[in-house]
Amino acid sequence: MEAPFTGGCACGALRYAMTGQPVEQTHCQCRDCQRRSGSGHSSWLVFAETPGAVVSGPASAWSVLAETGMEKRHAFCPICGTPVYLAFPAMPGIIAVTAASLDDPGRFAPRQVTWTRAAQAWDSLPPGLTAYAQMPPA
Numbered sequence: 001m002e003a004p005f006t007g008g009c010a011c012g013a014l015r016y017a018m019t020g021q022p023v024e025q026t027h028c029q030c031r032d033c034q035r036r037s038g039s040g041h042s043s044w045l046v047f048a049e050t051p052g053a054v055v056s057g058p059a060s061a062w063s064v065l066a067e068t069g070m071e072k073r074h075a076f077c078p079i080c081g082t083p084v085y086l087a088f089p090a091m092p093g094i095i096a097v098t099a100a101s102l103d104d105p106g107r108f109a110p111r112q113v114t115w116t117r118a119a120q121a122w123d124s125l126p127p128g129l130t131a132y133a134q135m136p137p138a
């Protein structure tokens with residue numbers, strides 16, 4: 001069995017461990033991800049059906065509605081402010097963690113990029129990724 005995907009915030013107070021494999025790994029260039037990351041995109045590993053997802057430590061959260069109307073809850077460390085994971089109240093089995101929050105960010109293997117429509121000219125990503133102008137249909 002592969003080692004769990006573990007990681008957390010910059011100060012170490014908020015931690016997670018995922019025992020499953022990511023079902024998707026993606027860069028997202030939407031404006032929300034730009035604002036939240038302070039750069040051109042955010043990078044995500046999406047886990048589904050994860051009874052093995054363990055989150056420990058304090059988490060604050062804020063919600064945003066996707067264009068589909070689905071609520072997305074962004075969890076961050078209340079101490080250092082690092083965005084760590086994204087949850088979906090309508091789909092409790094799914095959790096997405098940021099690639100750079102992994103203890104070993106080298107395990108991130110992006111396959112796609114979403115929201116290229118909102119990309120900044122200075123944020124170029126490597127070729128070979130499947131590109132979507134917005135969010136692909138779920």
Ligand SMILES: [Zn+2]
Binds near residue numbers: 009010013078079
């Ligand atoms: Zn922290």
Ligand SMILES: [Zn+2]
Binds near residue numbers: 033115
């Ligand atoms: Zn995004």
